[in-house]
Amino acid sequence: MYRFPKALRPLAGGVPGRAGPSPLRRILGCLPLLVALAGPAFGAVGRPEDRLADPGLESRAEQIGRELRCMVCQNQSIEDSDADLARDLRRIVRERVQAGDDDAAVMRFVHDRYGDFVLLRPPFNPVTALLWAMPVIAFGGGLAVILTRRRRAGAVEPPPLTEAERRRLAELDGGGA
Secondary structure: OOOOOHHHHHHHOOOOOOOOOOHHHHHHHHHHHHHHHHHHHHHHHOOHHHOOOOHHHHHHHHHHHOOEEOOOOOOOEOOOOOOHHHHHHHHHHHHHHHOOOOHHHHHHHHHHHHOHHHEOOOOOOOOOHHHHHHHHHHHHHHHHHHHHHHHHHHHOOOOOOOHHHHHHHHHHHHHHO
């Protein structure tokens, strides 16, 4: 049986002369792990004081928030982000929804202040045309590189055989038959 080094025995749950850790020590030892694993769940709950009392308005505010980009995280909606700026934007959205603005008015209010970048799906206009066209440009460029390389690879002919190579090939062909 493997024996832990003396210095590590308390960490392994055993000390010479003792029966082992009590159930309470085991639970307390696992507590940091449980708290670490539960952290994302606590973060997802959000701050209750930021939520609207009316579930219908809160649902609308969350839907609007899922369409707005966190400008700190840049790849998350303000509903999914923990950044202070995202929390401020969530408050603004909830204030506008509570004030009676419809979804389009709230989006326009935030868009007017922060521009196209705040939208997770920016509109197609001359400023964002390159953004929308980039996947097609990248695909076309990759396809052009592949086709060019294939043509070059197919166009190369091997150099002609020397006289010595032809004789050796004839010997090999003749000897194998």
